[in-house]
Amino acid sequence: MTDIFDVIADGTRRDILQLLLRRENEDDGGTSVTEIVSELGVSQPTVSKHLKVLRDADLVTVREDGQRRFYSISVAPLEQVDDWLVPFLVDAFGDQAPDIDLMPLPDGAAHAAEVVGRAAASAKYAVTSALKRFGA
Template structure:
């Protein structure tokens, strides 16, 4: 598998990913190559070359509709970058780390509820462990 950092090191690929992310916030069903070419002002062969690299790294998905292809961002592989980067942010900012606003579709209410329950349980466990160590 291609190293994710090598893939996102290229500025054009980052521009494509940003465009796809922005378009996904609008609830679209993918972005056409023609739209990417138009928005970024680069040639169709260049866009296609970069989309191939992004596809191979599984950072984008493609939906075919006749002769046209529509691309969408797949954020899963970017978790590697997140896992690598977050410790640096925590070290640099501590509890004052900035919130990152990522425009995604809202989660289903059942998922939100489950996340809140897990969050409360984790906070309670952290509190209990912290108090246990303070008593020593």
Template sequence: MADIFDVIADGTRRDILQLLLARRQGGQNGTSVSQIVSSLGVSQPTVSKHLKVLRDSDLVSVREEGQHRYYSLSPAPLDAVDDWLVPFLIDEGETDAVVASLPDSAVHAADLVGRAAASAKHAVTSVWSKLPGR
């Protein structure tokens, strides 16, 4: 399996992941290759090549219905990226003291809130950058 950082280093793969995330948040249960091609304006062979890399890295799952394949985001492998980045973003000594004093359920809740905040920030930034005149 390729290193997760190598996988997400490619802009087209990041665009595919962002599209799948947005469609999942919009209530879509899978996205076809043709929808990805249409949304990103990238050729079908290019999209297929990148989807294979994302599948091999377990970042997407595929559901087959007849001749159609529907892709969905599987973000669990991105935890490795999160684990690598977090130490750069926080003061470890301060955080260790706070975390040690919290019950496990509070630590879990804080993790969920942090992820939700990061997701909301990303969504707002993404929409903001697509506004005309930006």
């Protein structure tokens, strides 16, 4: 199984998930690849590559309609992230831990989250590679 943290460490994939979350409230038919490309300003091959990663992690579902594909978010796998994150919030805030709301992050916070996510993914890769070299 793909590590959910590796999947959401990428900013483009998080942007796709946020777009699908917003669109889910507007329309339950899913969002086409063309709409994602248009909204995010990312090339179609790049969007398709990221959607495959999200599909493999069960973070999105796809509905086929002829040649078109419509994607919807599947938030259940994100519970693993929530389960991991909650103890940190409880430790930091005790009984005063804030409710977590599904809102887009402000630009500064989103950038910080992306930097931390990339650093975590890079560190994991470095440690995994080192362990493989040492035969562990």
